[in-house]
Amino acid sequence: MTDAESTFEGIDAGEGLDGRRFVIGLYLALVGVTATMGAILSVVLTGVEESLTLFGIIALPPTAAGFALYGGLTVAVILGVPLLAMIYISEKR
Structure with a gap:
């Protein structure tokens, strides 16, 4: 069996x-x-009554939407930048 033919419990x-x-x-x-x-x-x-500060620049209101944007965008950037770097490096090789 080659790598192209490998299966796991009947799933190709x-x-x-x-x-x-x-x-x-x-x-x-x-x-x-x-988010x-x-x-x-x-x-x-x-x-909480003080506004959230995203990246030290953008003020977000302390509402459900503000907290969701804060959490989602922070994790998106923290995980997205290395992910984009890996994609870029893997395509250049």
């Missing part, structure tokens, strides 16, 4: 989901979960 390993699609899907899922958790956190922290 070369069919459907490749590595790039999996990593991007995982990235989007993590960003979505973080959701930010919105949930805003419900728990009802006493």
Whole structure:
């Protein structure tokens, strides 16, 4: 059996989901979960009245949308920059 023919419990390993699609899907899922958790956190922290500061520049209101944007964008940048660097480097090789 060659690498192209490898299977795992009857599922063809070369069919459907490749590595790039999996990593991007995982990235989007993590960003979505973080944004959701930010919105949930805003419900728990009802006493917060000062605005959130995204990257030390952008002021966001202490609402569910503000917390969701803060969490989602922070994780998107923190995970996205290295991911884009890996994609760029892998395509140059």
